[in-house]
Amino acid sequence: MQPDRERAASEFRRMMGWIALAGALMVIASLCYLSLYGPLRLHMVVAAIAGIFVSVLLGCGLFAAAFFSDKSGHDREVTDATRREPRD
Structure with missing residues (x-):
């Protein structure tokens, strides 16, 4: 999972440069x-x-942050953490 975050961080930095x-x-x-x-x-x-x-930086940067959150796996962690387990 760590390589995904490093790749997403690299893409985010490149995107912010553009x-x-x-x-x-x-x-x-x-x-x-x-x-x-x-x-x-x-x-x-x-x-x-x-x-x-x-x-421009604020508007595009917020979109870039949303894409980074999805690509890095942060969104999946939050979804998994808030999912309730069924009780028996």
């Missing part, structure tokens, strides 16, 4: 788009970076 890259690319694209309509001010840039990057 999610962070996607978030960074979305921030760059949004700043390019915003620059088309006027000058970029410091507060606007900081707010865009924080809002877009954190939103």
Whole structure:
């Protein structure tokens, strides 16, 4: 069971790396788009970076955590632990 957890943890780290890259690319694209309509001010840039990057990381990261929980066997352990044994 341990190799499954190690493999799932490795996949989770790789997935979070791709999610962070996607978030960074979305921030760059949004700043390019915003620059088309006027000058970029410091507060606007900081707010865009924080809002877009954190939103992407949080939303996708929670999905990645759910997939990690299933692949690593944590969900099965909880299901087995809460299952009641029939009494004779």
